Amino acid sequence: MILLTGGAGYIGLHTAAVLIAAGHDVVLFDNFSNSKPLGVQRLEAIVGRPVPCVQGDVRSRQDMDGLFDQHTISAVIHFAGLKAVGESATQPLHYYDNNVAGTLVLLEAMMRAEVRRIVFSSSACVYGEPDSSPIPETAALRPANTYGRTKLMIEDILRDLHGAAPDWSIALLRYFNPVGAHPGGLIGEDPNGIPNNLMPFVTQVAVGRLAELQVFGGDYPTPDGSGVRDYIHVMDLAEGHQASLDWALRDPQQVLTVNLGTGCGYSVLDLVRAFEQASGQAIPYRIVARRAGDVPAYWGDASLARQRLGWTARRTLEDMCRDAWNWQRKNPQGFA
Ligand code: NAD
Ligand code: UFG
DSSP states (O other): OEEEETTTSHHHHHHHHHHHHTTOOEEEEEOOSSOOHHHHHHHHHHHTSOOOEEEOOTTOHHHHHHHHHHSOOSEEEEOOSOOOHHHHHHOHHHHIIIIIIHHHHHHHHHHHHTOOEEEEEEEGGGSOSOSSSSBOTTSOOOOSSHHHHHHHHHHHHHHHHHHHOTTOEEEEEEEOEEEOOOTTSSSOOOOSSSOSSHHHHHHHHHTTSSSOEEEEOSOSSSTTSSOEEOEEEHHHHHHHHHHHHHHHHTOOOSEEEEEESOSOOEEHHHHHHHHHHHHOOOOOEEEEOOOTTOOSBOOBOOHHHHHHHOOOOOOOHHHHHHHHHHHHHHOTTTTO
């Protein structure tokens, strides 16, 4: 059985759908601090069978030991964490506690249960402002915010753990910008409050929940002046987890650090135009000042994941926009 911490969240649900379709048994573990039980019910509707889900907190030794006692776990995919960059600046202790301390409690429980395979949700923000794009995994690591520092600390903890316990198999996955939804429209991204991220903001404008998009910066040194990112379809990302899990289950007893991105950069205005085309909805927007802390442009070098995992992102920007819109159109208030 595969344990997905944070499995009721956006990427966790999509990964669970892909893993179950591929024949894996999974157990989800989540404290529902940023997700809802309805998401798990929707996952069950997609896969056509019950999916075990345990409510608990990765920071609780009791919860974690109970979980490993009750289930025979062969590997862990560790999604549980807080991810809002702005909030991480105002609540740093909460972020270090939840992300870093929570990971330590999980790893200690894995040690006790003799489970030695883990796939970890890192982030492209461990790179901070890169010297150039595409960014290879060997690029300098200089995260520019607290959230990114929690991810780098966890990577360091896992590298040190492997130094002391070389029989562990550890995949560190640096995601670029996940967007889109399962094609059936039953699950998707459902942020609390006003979205911080571009795609959910765009879909909420399209569905009439928000009046207009603010494009943060029109004077970047990019082809159209707006910021450029490597958007990746969440179903491609989920398949990247499947490939990483399969790698870990082969027991390579190594640390593998890979980017999960497409290798392509698109601007904010490229995404708005693609969304308008895919949805038939006009997205009113206004170009405003740059957002503090934003990097002008970056995208990942996706070649190592292809070489090591045989995985490559297949879905286009149009697919991402179509599926994000399909989800939002069918669920204008998300999982509410
Ligand atoms: P999400 O918030 O939808 O999912 C995370 C889940 O973890 C939520 O369901 C939340 O309730 C749960 N959780 C948080 N703290 C917990 C705790 N202490 N104990 C138990 N459960 C807890 O986020 P997501 O987009 O699915 O992201 C999953 C992971 O990927 C996170 O670690 C995130 O930092 C990382 N990541 C996300 C992105 C992105 O843009 N979405 C990019 C890079 C990395
Ligand atoms: N943007 C807007 N208007 C908005 C929201 C975003 O113009 O309302 C722009 C941003 O300025 C940026 C682009 O859209 O140019 C993407 O911004 P997001 O907030 O969607 O994503 P970020 O690239 O800032 O960061 C995201 C996640 C991080 C993760 C990182 C990995 O929020 O958690 O991708 O690359 F680490």
